[in-house]
Amino acid sequence: MLDSAPFSSSPRVKLGLIGCGKAATRHLRIFRELPEVEVLGVSDLNPIKAQKFAEELGASWYTDWREMLERHPEIQVVDVAVPSGLHARVALPVMRDFKKHLLLEKPIALRPEEAQEMVTTAEDLDLKLVVIYQNRFNLPVKLVREALLSGYFGKPVLFSARFYWCRRQDYYDSAAWRGTWALDGGALAQQGAHHVDMLRWLGGEVESVYAQMATRLVDIEAEDILVGVIRFRNGALGTIEATTCARPKDLGAELTILGEKGSARLGGFAMNELVHLSFENGGLPVDEISKLQKNPPDPLGFAHRACLKAALAYLAGGPRDERLCVGREALNSLELIQALYESAERGEAVSFPFEIKKSRLGKGV
Numbered sequence: 001m002l003d004s005a006p007f008s009s010s011p012r013v014k015l016g017l018i019g020c021g022k023a024a025t026r027h028l029r030i031f032r033e034l035p036e037v038e039v040l041g042v043s044d045l046n047p048i049k050a051q052k053f054a055e056e057l058g059a060s061w062y063t064d065w066r067e068m069l070e071r072h073p074e075i076q077v078v079d080v081a082v083p084s085g086l087h088a089r090v091a092l093p094v095m096r097d098f099k100k101h102l103l104l105e106k107p108i109a110l111r112p113e114e115a116q117e118m119v120t121t122a123e124d125l126d127l128k129l130v131v132i133y134q135n136r137f138n139l140p141v142k143l144v145r146e147a148l149l150s151g152y153f154g155k156p157v158l159f160s161a162r163f164y165w166c167r168r169q170d171y172y173d174s175a176a177w178r179g180t181w182a183l184d185g186g187a188l189a190q191q192g193a194h195h196v197d198m199l200r201w202l203g204g205e206v207e208s209v210y211a212q213m214a215t216r217l218v219d220i221e222a223e224d225i226l227v228g229v230i231r232f233r234n235g236a237l238g239t240i241e242a243t244t245c246a247r248p249k250d251l252g253a254e255l256t257i258l259g260e261k262g263s264a265r266l267g268g269f270a271m272n273e274l275v276h277l278s279f280e281n282g283g284l285p286v287d288e289i290s291k292l293q294k295n296p297p298d299p300l301g302f303a304h305r306a307c308l309k310a311a312l313a314y315l316a317g318g319p320r321d322e323r324l325c326v327g328r329e330a331l332n333s334l335e336l337i338q339a340l341y342e343s344a345e346r347g348e349a350v351s352f353p354f355e356i357k358k359s360r361l362g363k364g365v
C-alpha cells in the first residue's frame with residue numbers, strides 16, 4: 001500500500017481524474033482555470049475520451065485508473081466522475097489501496113450500505129470525502145441558508161423543491177447506464193439528487209416520506225416523474241416534484257421555504273435566482289439581499305466553480321466551507337432518495353429508519 005502523499009510539498013493540489021464524461025468535462029474546464037490544482041493523470045475506459053482530456057489538461061492518460069495511481073504516487077486527490085452505480089466500486093479501492101482523498105460526483109453511491117462503507121473507510125483511514133453538490137454554492141441559497149440558521153423564518157412550516165426539466169430519449173440513449181436502476185435511477189436519483197440534497201440540508205432530519213412515480217415519456221427502466229411528500233423531524237412538511245418530462249424544453253427548478261415569520265422562493269434554471277424573500281419583521285438588510293439575489297453570469301457555471309474551489313481548499317488541508325457536502329452528510333442525502341423510491345415501490349409511507357425491501361436503485365451492479 002502506498003503512503004498518502006503529503007500536501008505540504010506543493011501549494012497545488014495534485015489530482016487524478018477517473019471518468020472523462022459529461023460531468024468531468026465541466027471539471028476539466030474549471031480545473032484548467034484554477035491555479036490551485038494540477039491534474040497529473042486522467043483515466044477512462046474509453047481511450048479516445050481519456051486522450052482528449054489529457055491533451056486539454058497536459059496530463060497523462062490511462063484506461064486503467066489503478067495504473068494511473070501506481071504511476072503517479074504523488075497524486076493527493078482523486079476525482080471520481082464515473083456512472084453513479086460505480087462510485088463505490090472505484091472509491092473504496094482508491095481509499096483502501098492508494099490512500100487518496102476523494103472528490104466525488106453526486107450522489108455518493110446508490111446503495112446506502114455502500115455509501116456507509118465509503119464513509120466509514122474514509123473516517124478509519126483519516127481521508128477526506130467530498131461529494132459535489134454545487135447548488136449549495138448558489139448565492140441565493142447562501143442567503144436563505146443563513147437566514148434559516150439565524151432564525152429569520154421562525155418555526156419551519158414547508159420546504160418544497162420541484163424541477164421540471166426536459167430529457168428526451170436521445171439523452172437516455174447517449175450512454176447505456178442512463179435511466180437504469182442498477183447504475184443511475186431516474187429523474188429523482190440523477191437530476192433530483194440536487195433537490196433532495198437541498199431539502200435535507202435545509203430541512204434537516206426526516207421522519208417519513210410518501211411518494212408515487214411513473215415512467216411517462218421515455219423508454220427507460222426507471223421513472224421520469226416522481227412526486228413525494230416528506231415529514232421532517234422538526235414538524236415541517238416537504239414536497240418534491242422531480243421530472244424530466246417538461247416539453248418542449250426545460251421549465252426550471254424552484255425551492256420554496258415557508259416559516260412562521262417569513263417565506264422565500266428561489267427559481268431560475270437551478271435554484272440560482274431569488275424570486276421572493278420577505279419577513280414579518282422587515283428582516284435582512286436590503287443591500288445584502290441585492291448582492292446575493294442571483295448567481296453572476298458565468299459560462300463555466302458559477303456554483304460549480306465555487307464548489308470545486310472550496311473542495312480543493314478543504315482537501316488540501318484548509319478549513320471546511322460549511323456548504324461542502326462531506327462524508328456522512330452525503331449518506332443522509334442518499335437515504336432520502338432511497339426512502340422516496342422505497343415508498344413509491346411499496347405504495348405506502350416509509351418511516352425512518354427503514355429497511356430497503358423493494359427499491360431497485362443500485363440493485364444488481
Ligand SMILES: NC(=O)c1ccc[n+]([C@@H]2O[C@H](COP(=O)([O-])OP(=O)(O)OC[C@H]3O[C@@H](n4cnc5c(N)ncnc54)[C@H](O)[C@@H]3O)[C@@H](O)[C@H]2O)c1
Binds near residue numbers: 018045081106132175
Ligand atoms: N454535479 C452535477 O451537476 C452532475 C451533472 C452530471 C452528472 N453528474 C454525475 O457525474 C457522474 C457521471 O455522469 P456523466 O453524465 O458524466 O456520465 P458519462 O457517461 O458522460 O461519463 C462517465 C464516464 O465514466 C467512464 N467510466 C465508466 N467506468 C469507468 C472506470 N471503471 N474507469 C474509468 N472510467 C470509467 C465512462 O467511459 C464515461 O466516459 C454521475 O454520477 C452523475 O450523477 C453530476
